[in-house]
Amino acid sequence: MELSLLTIIYLVAAVTFILGLKMLSSPASARKGNLIAAFGMVLAILGTIFFYRDEEGKVLHNYLWIFGGLAIGSGAGWVAARKVKMTAMPELVSLFNGMGGACAALISLIEFNHLSHSAGNLSAVSGGTLLIIFLGLIIGSISFAGSVVAWGKLNGRIKDFSFKGQHWINFIILALVVFLVAFILISRPETSGMLFYAVLFLSLLYGFFFVMPIGGADMPVVISLLNSFTGVAAASGGFLYDNKAMLTGGILVGAAGTLLTILMCKAMNRSIFNVLVGNFGGGAAAATGAAAGGARAVKEITASDLAINLNYSKSVVVVPGYGLAVAQAQKTVKELEDVLEANGVEVRYAIHPVAGRMPGHMNVLLAEANVPYPKLVDLEEANEMLAQADVVLVLGANDVVNPAAKDDPTSPIYGMPVLEVWNAKLVVVVKRSMGAGYAGIENPLFFHDRTKMLFGDAKKVLQDLVNEVKAL
Amino acid sequence: MLDWIQNHQQIIYIVLLMVFLGIEVIGRVPSVLHTPLMSGANAIHGVVIIGAIIVMGKAEPDNYLALLLGFLAVILGALNVAGGFVVTDRMLEMFKQKKSK
Structure with a gap:
């Protein structure tokens, strides 16, 4: 019953x-x-x-x-x-994902101990069951270690780290894991217990090395991939206990998560392979870019000048980025929109699919400030609109408005679709400093003829603008 | 190994069907929803907690290692489930505000 x-x-x-x-x-x-x-x-x-x-x-x-x-x-x-704050949600998701992975690995650990104790030795256990236990252990551990690294990268605790030949080391670790599992499955040695822990350790190591060299800007893709890993790990538990709920939920997430990962990569016009293996934002390119950039000068604009520019233009396009999220300035930007619209200026938002730390990050943020949905414009449509715009206000976005992605084949982000803000009559970049974006590369946009810089915290700058426009 | 497949064929069929269903079901997701969808899927794979509960509930009361590890597994699984669903709901809360406007 x-x-x-x-x-x-x-x-x-x-x-x-x-x-x-x-x-x-x-x-x-x-x-x-x-x-x-x-x-x-x-x-x-x-x-x-x-x-x-x-x-x-x-x-x-x-x-x-x-x-x-x-x-x-x-x-x-x-x-x-x-x-958790809005901006920190992605890293929290990563952490929760890691907990799920660890849970799956622990289940495998306990089951293995149970089987090897109750059976005396492992020879009585069927190969399929053992394989499933190992699958849960390995995938769960990789997901756990990888998710923790991704979490650390997103909140800035862990810096990108890679060394020459790292991909080979990763490959060797993985090969070693496969070899150990095959060895245990086939010959069922006396020392299985110890080897089991070796597999656990190597899997954790692999998860760590797997995520370590991938740039912070690509973490959403990595988290999505690890998410589907955990799904598969959970499903292996379903196999073990003949539990259909675990199986359904796990495989469903495993499949959907894999597709979602591919969709996210597509939104950035890159392949998964490119994300996982192409070390982003590393050494040489960033260094030369910065050196070249240092020699050039940027033009600055004051808040009151910008306020006048905004107030007397017909069409203003706001390009929000991570900086807006960090400054929690979404309500202030809405306020600016309101005062400008009251003066007959059309304000719209150009949303890059990967602006912020997660796809859809900006939509969520602006929705929170009650920005009407039709005002948010997608990448392709936005690029047509940007050419007509009088003023483009770039708020804490960087890599998604980098012209190098279009015209510099040596740039690590070459080929990524970007918002072509430089086609507008005036581009104003609000930024805290001249620092590079999340991908760690220099942005030639800042030195563009039609670009002016306004340094400061996005929220404070916007508040100043609101006051200036009101005072006009 | 062949026996094992024979004994688990029902499960293997479920796996196959779920792979296709998982791909089919989210095939048309707009990019705005990528993050909440990932977060929701993250919460759903928290079903792994069922395994943790079973392992915990089967452990002999004097096997402290199993008890401790099982306990840890239940905690981690519960974190995944509760945190996952709540954080997804918070993300989606903001979409709803927009709708009501």
């Missing part, structure tokens, strides 16, 4: 996961989709706790531990997710 009840619960949960994911891919239903999937998850968790029976029909025990862990974990997760 309990078991068939659990089967139905898992069935419902699987449907909510599929439905939730489907609804998440359309703006109108996304929020409801998330809630539906969450509901299915709670159902599946409670169902497992109360109705699960093992092969001998025994119920689970250690309820105190289970509920204790659930309370601690979900409490901490809830608080972290509630308190």
